[in-house]
Amino acid sequence: MTTTAVAAGSPAAGPHGHPNQFALLRQRRFAPFFWTQFSGAANDNLFKFAFTVMVTYQLQLAWLPPALAGLVIGALFILPFLLFSATSGQLADKYDKRVLIRFVKWLEVAIMGVAAWGFFAAHVPALLACTFLMGLHSTLFGPVKFAYLPQHLNERELTGGNGMVEMGTFVAILLGNVAGGLIVAVPEVGPQWVGWSCIALALLGRAFAQFIPASPATDPGLAINWNPFTETWRNLKLARRNVVVFRSLLGISWMWFFGAVFLSQFPSFAKEVLHGNEQVASLLLVVFSVGIGAGSLLCEVLSRRHVEIGLVPLGAIGMSVFAVDLYFASRGLPPSPALSLGAFLAQPEYWRVMADLALLSLFAGLYSVPMYALIQLRAQPTHRARIIAANNILNALFMIASALIAGALLKAGASIPQIFLLVGLANAVVAFYIFLLVPEYLLRFVAWFASRVVYRFKVRGDEHIPVQGAAILACNHVSFIDAVLLMAASPRPIYFVMDHRIFRFPVLGGLFRLARAIPIAPQKDDPAVYAAAFERAAQVLREGDLLAIFPEGAITSDGHLQPFKAGIMKVLERARAEGLEPPVVPMALTHLWGSFFSRIERGRAMVRPFRRGVFSRVGLNVGEPLPAAAMHPAALQARVAQLLAA
Numbered sequence: 001m002t003t004t005a006v007a008a009g010s011p012a013a014g015p016h017g018h019p020n021q022f023a024l025l026r027q028r029r030f031a032p033f034f035w036t037q038f039s040g041a042a043n044d045n046l047f048k049f050a051f052t053v054m055v056t057y058q059l060q061l062a063w064l065p066p067a068l069a070g071l072v073i074g075a076l077f078i079l080p081f082l083l084f085s086a087t088s089g090q091l092a093d094k095y096d097k098r099v100l101i102r103f104v105k106w107l108e109v110a111i112m113g114v115a116a117w118g119f120f121a122a123h124v125p126a127l128l129a130c131t132f133l134m135g136l137h138s139t140l141f142g143p144v145k146f147a148y149l150p151q152h153l154n155e156r157e158l159t160g161g162n163g164m165v166e167m168g169t170f171v172a173i174l175l176g177n178v179a180g181g182l183i184v185a186v187p188e189v190g191p192q193w194v195g196w197s198c199i200a201l202a203l204l205g206r207a208f209a210q211f212i213p214a215s216p217a218t219d220p221g222l223a224i225n226w227n228p229f230t231e232t233w234r235n236l237k238l239a240r241r242n243v244v245v246f247r248s249l250l251g252i253s254w255m256w257f258f259g260a261v262f263l264s265q266f267p268s269f270a271k272e273v274l275h276g277n278e279q280v281a282s283l284l285l286v287v288f289s290v291g292i293g294a295g296s297l298l299c300e301v302l303s304r305r306h307v308e309i310g311l312v313p314l315g316a317i318g319m320s321v322f323a324v325d326l327y328f329a330s331r332g333l334p335p336s337p338a339l340s341l342g343a344f345l346a347q348p349e350y351w352r353v354m355a356d357l358a359l360l361s362l363f364a365g366l367y368s369v370p371m372y373a374l375i376q377l378r379a380q381p382t383h384r385a386r387i388i389a390a391n392n393i394l395n396a397l398f399m400i401a402s403a404l405i406a407g408a409l410l411k412a413g414a415s416i417p418q419i420f421l422l423v424g425l426a427n428a429v430v431a432f433y434i435f436l437l438v439p440e441y442l443l444r445f446v447a448w449f450a451s452r453v454v455y456r457f458k459v460r461g462d463e464h465i466p467v468q469g470a471a472i473l474a475c476n477h478v479s480f481i482d483a484v485l486l487m488a489a490s491p492r493p494i495y496f497v498m499d500h501r502i503f504r505f506p507v508l509g510g511l512f513r514l515a516r517a518i519p520i521a522p523q524k525d526d527p528a529v530y531a532a533a534f535e536r537a538a539q540v541l542r543e544g545d546l547l548a549i550f551p552e553g554a555i556t557s558d559g560h561l562q563p564f565k566a567g568i569m570k571v572l573e574r575a576r577a578e579g580l581e582p583p584v585v586p587m588a589l590t591h592l593w594g595s596f597f598s599r600i601e602r603g604r605a606m607v608r609p610f611r612r613g614v615f616s617r618v619g620l621n622v623g624e625p626l627p628a629a630a631m632h633p634a635a636l637q638a639r640v641a642q643l644l645a646a
Contacts (some may be wrong), residue, residue, distance in 0.1 A: 005386050021160030021300045024151065029632040030161060032211035035467055035574050037099060037145055038168045039205035039475025040108065043198055044134055045176030046419070047115060048073055050184040050194040051127050054119075058096075058184075058191075061124060061619075073131050079397040084144070085585055092143040094222040097151070097215035098125055104140045105206040111137060112202040116195030119345040136282065141394045147385035150376040151215050152397040155467045156305045165295035166369055174289040177396035182334065219382040235390040238383055247438045248371045248384040249376050251312070252432050253351065253394040255368045257606045258319065260402040261423050262288065262318025262357075269416045273330050274350065284357060290423055291358040295365020302366070302452075304459075306491040307373040312441050312449030318363025318432035327357040327417045353437045360424075377491075435469035439514045440493055444509060450481060451488035460646075461622035467491065470575075471625065474568060475587035476561055477550035479597035480508055482589055486548055489620050495540045496548045497567075499555075500529055520567070538574045547571070551633060559593035564633040572628050583625035586636060588643035590619040 055069040089503045091100060094279065111133045118126035145165070154163045183197060184190040210318040225231040240246045262395065263285075270281035295315070302311055329352040344350055379387045409419050451457035465473070473494065475486060483496045496512065500519035503509040518540075520533035539545045550573065551564035566583070575582055594600060595616060621643040626636070 009201065012413075021157075021297065024153075024157070024161060024164060025222060028211060029213055030164075030423035032213075033101075033145075033152075034164060036105065036205050036208040036212065036362045037141070037165065038172045039201050039208060040105075040137070040141060040171035041111065041169050042176040043108065043140060043178075043205065045173045045200040046075075046180040046183075046194070046201065047112070047134060047176075047198050048077060048121075048180070049177045050180035050191075051131065053181055053184050054122075054194075055124065059122060059124065064124065064400070069442050071130070073106055076128060076131045077135040077138075078396050078399065080132060080139040080176065081142075081392050082141045082502050083228050084136060085389040085392040085396075086228050086386070087226065088140045089143040089235060089317050089386035090222060090231065091140070092147050092385030093217065093219040094224065095217050095220075097144045097148050098212045099608055100140070100144050100210075101148075101212055102206070103642050104137055104144070105202070105209045106255040107140070108134075108137050109199070109206055112195075112198040115134055117360045118527050119191040119195035119198075122191065130424060139392065141311065143388040146376060146388040147218070148215055149219075150381070150384065153215070155307060155377060158376055159303050159307055159369060160305065161298035161411070162369045162372045162376070163296040163299045164367075165294035166365060168373070170289040170292045170325060171530075174286060177285060179430075188397065195548070203312045218384065232390075235386050235393070239387045239390045240379075242378060242440055245375055247434055249387070249394055250374050251434050252368060252371050252375075252391060253398040253433075254427075254434075255364060255371075256395045257398040257402040258323075258423060258427055259361075259364060260399045261406050261419065263407060264403060265419065266418050269330075273333065273338045274353065275333070275339055276344045277338045277340055280339060280344050283341060283354075284346070287354055287358050288361045291361030292365045294360035294366075296369050297365075298362070299366060299369040302448075303370065307370060308444065308448060309370045309374050309375050309441055310444030310446075310488075311370045313435060313445040314448070315363045315365070315367025315433070316427065316435075318433070319360050320424045320428040322363065323420055323427065326360065326549060327353060327421035329353045329356050329511075330417045330420075331337050342635055368485050432510065442513070443487060443515050447484050447487035448486050451464045453495050454481075455485070457485060457620065458617070458619045460618075461624075462489055462624045465492075465533040466546070466583070466585070466625070468544070469645065470580060470582040471542045472541075472568065472571065472582050472628075473546060473548040473587055474551055474584055474636055474640065475548065475620075476589055476644065477552045477555050478589050478592040478626055479555060479595060480505070481597040482555075482592070483515070483548065485589065485592075485618070486587070487515070487621060489622070490546065492546055494546045494548045495537075497533060497571075498531070498550070499553070501565075503565065513633055523584055534570060537571050538578065541575050543576060547567045547582075555598070556593070559598075561637065561644065564637040564640075568632055568636070569633065571630070572631055573629070580630045584602070584624045584628060584631055584636065586623040586639040586643060588621045588623075588640050588646075590621060590644060591616075 025034060052069055052073055055064060055073075082360070111130050114126060115130040117123070118130060128151050149161050149165070150158060180194065186193060225234070237248055264411075266284040266288075267281045270276045270284055274280060276283075279417070299308075299311060302308065304473040333349065339347075350434065374392070375387065376384065406419055409422070412417075451639065475482065480502065483498065486496075487494055496517040497515045497520050498512060500521045503512060503517075503519055518533050518536045519529060525532040537547055551568050551569050552562040553565045553567070554562070556562055572582075572584075595618070621642050623639055626639065
């Protein structure tokens with residue numbers, strides 16, 4: 001049995017195999033990988049920050065002045081992402097990921113051996129070369145890291161697993177920076193201790209890598225194209241084949257643009273705007289890292305262990321709101337001598353600044369984790385690592401662009417708070433544009449909001465909703481919001497066949513048009529719409545997607561299940577004619593009758609908003625899929641009735 005099969009089907013990996021994402025740290029399929037990447041991220045940042053501090057404060061180099069040291073070190077580290085990401089993506093698709101991870105960890109040990117000599121001898125050119133090589137190490141590890149997770153975690157675990165990795169990465173960055181700054185500052189022996197620490201972390205990472213399980217190659221026959229430029233272009237074209245995936249790549253790259261602006265300005269922001277010393281600058285980094293980590297971990301709770309991209313608009317809204325408020329909170333702070341950490345925290349006017357920073361980073365975590373999980377879930381497995389590599393290339397380009405734009409704005413006379421304001425407003429515009437291009441994000445947000453805020457929505461049997469392949473979802477029809485709740489229950493997009501009259505409602509009609517719902521009318525009323533509906537339904541099944549049908553044909557006016565019509569049989573007959581046998585998944589919405597969106601008031605809906613109060617409890621019971629060959633409307637109705645009574 002392959003590793004992938006174990007991940008998808010074993011009890012340990014099942015939907016109820018562990019209570020939360022932290023339990024993954026007790027499982028071999030995740031824990032060694034997590035600590036391997038954690039130690040690598042910590043080592044990267046310990047090395048870089050210690051090197052930067054040494055050049056800035058301890059060495060006097062005419063050819064590398066302190067003002068340029070951080071820029072040069074950062075540029076050398078990110079350059080390999082542009083040059084070699086395309087190659088690393090091919091390697092990760094072609095070879096077993098465990099083999100690649102172990103090779104990369106041995107490479108890290110060798111690089112840190114040279115770096116240790118560089119610290120001992122204060123040999124800056126050697127350390128600059130090691131900076132480039134550590135960037136190469138991270139470039140090789142990146143596609144492997146994100147392509148590894150979907151091979152070992154199922155759909156219900158991807159969000160939690162990505163949240164853990166994202167949290168671990170930012171905690172490792174934080175600890176690496178803090179440790180690097182503290183160790184290198186030790187009088188006389190600091191650089192030597194840094195060298196030994198880098199070697200120790202590299203060896204620790206290699207030890208963890210020894211326990212990573214096998215991860216078979218997804219495309220072993222791939223012929224490597226060693227030309228990084230043509231392969232980069234090929235990877236970007238490959239990613240563009242799936243519109244949702246490619247635009248999600250752009251969304252993640254924008255998040256790195258957004259974050260890079262803040263991270264790069266923290267030292268100057270602390271000194272020039274907040275009037276704090278170096279400890280205050282470190283506090284900003286701590287708050288930002290903790291916020292990202294908290295948001296990343298919160299994703300699993302808010303998504304109910306699905307890949308819930310409805311959190312992405314929520315994250316984008318929070319990023320903009322608190323970035324803009326950070327401008328107002330930091331504008332006009334009274335001048336003062338350099339504040340120590342204690343003096344800074346003792347003044348209440350700075351608390352709002354810290355709250356804004358913590359919340360904008362928390363929402364950035366909510367924004368990024370579902371996007372990573374979506375890419376892993378939707379990308380073609382044989383090309384997954386190459387698509388992740390394309391993302392790394394875009395991330396590097398966006399981060400370089402952020403540095404150039406921020407530098408140009410500062411040179412033009414903009415203050416740091418004004419840059420934060422502009423980035424917050426730009427984030428709102430960019431996010432809105434992405435969500436218009438990929439309406440699934442907005443639709444999932446509406447579904448998430450309705451199922452968590454308008455209602456207390458509980459799903460039973462959601463493991464019966466297929467995570468891949470064509471299927472027909474057949475549900476009772478209780479209210480105008482039924483389709484929205486079904487969207488909330490499924491991690492995959494659903495295409496709905498709906499009464500054409502519902503499209504006349506101003507808000508709901510626009511929502512369902514955005515969802516590309518399929519309008520249907522009685523054949524005698526509109527033969528063209530009737531025929532087009534069945535053609536579109538057949539196309540959805542041909543493409544391997546989920547098709548939802550309300551077999552009653554209309555919303556119930558008395559709360560009782562109405563007779564099922566024969567339209568579903570026509571859909572199945574059309575599918576069989578094309579050689580398809582999609583299973584039919586029976587569903588029953590419960591406790592929804594009597595709510596605002598049901599026809600409780602003399603056949604009218606949406607009349608009394610608070611008839612049931614807020615957060616009213618509703619549910620969805622999902623039954624086991626039924627074979628298409630044995631399907632009959634009466635039998636399907638009986639099964640839905642059983643689910644209603646459950």
